[in-house]
Ligand SMILES: Nc1ncnc2c1ncn2[C@@H]1O[C@H](COP(=O)(O)OP(=O)(O)OP(=O)(O)O)[C@@H](O)[C@H]1O
């Protein structure tokens with residue numbers, strides 16, 4: 135097995151006195167697409183926040199490229215090569231598409247133009263609409279802005295929380311194709327998805343979270359073939 139890129143080990147924590155994550159473990163290797171699925175309120179977004187440093191863990195650890203990053207801030211994790219697109223409020227609606235992308239790279243000075251052209255070739259519609267306010271775009275296009283903004287930091291790992299939420303099936307397929315393309319370019323992907331079946335089809339590694347703990351962990355294909363997983367989480 136290739137060396138792990140990200141390892142969240144036995145993560146426990148929550149909000150105030152409420153424990154949401156109960157010893158949750160998530161890991162992926164360089165070049166992999168890993169997917170987290172599970173019912174509403176299972177703690178999927180909370181697990182993503184914990185991995186990105188937006189939640190203080192009560193116990194457990196997070197390692198990135200072998201380094202213990204448990205106590206690093208989200209900003210420091212960006213410097214390590216992590217990028218995160220949250221489930222909500224992931225773009226600046228009153229700013230133009232281009233300004234959103236520039237904001238993504240506010241800490242970089244060199245090679246911005248080159249990265250932006252890569253993002254425009256991945257998402258051609260963003261080039262077309264680069265001067266338009268991001269808030270005026272369709273749901274699928276806004277998600278492209280959010281992903282593009284995260285890619286502006288040139289991450290090693292791109293974390294996406296429900297990138298296809300609220301878009302039509304056609305737009306969803308299109309977004310999945312773009313995500314696969316990002317992965318092929320050498321950027322590892324960790325993604326939460328409510329379209330579990332489609333997500334598992336492209337997952338090298340998949341996690342089913344229930345009540346903040348790992349219920350199933352395997353390859354996407356293995357979970358798709360598991361009768362229990364199908365019955366309980368994939369509608370048969
Ligand atoms: N900021 C917060 N403060 C207090 N409780 C929270 C907060 N964010 C989430 N929760 C609670 O934590 C639990 C897990 O929420 P989380 O958003 O991680 O679930 P999820 O699996 O991402 O759900 P969904 O599929 O709806 O996105 C829920 O009970 C939720 O109400």
Ligand SMILES: [Mg+2]
Pocket residue numbers: 178179180221295
């Ligand atoms: Mg969520």
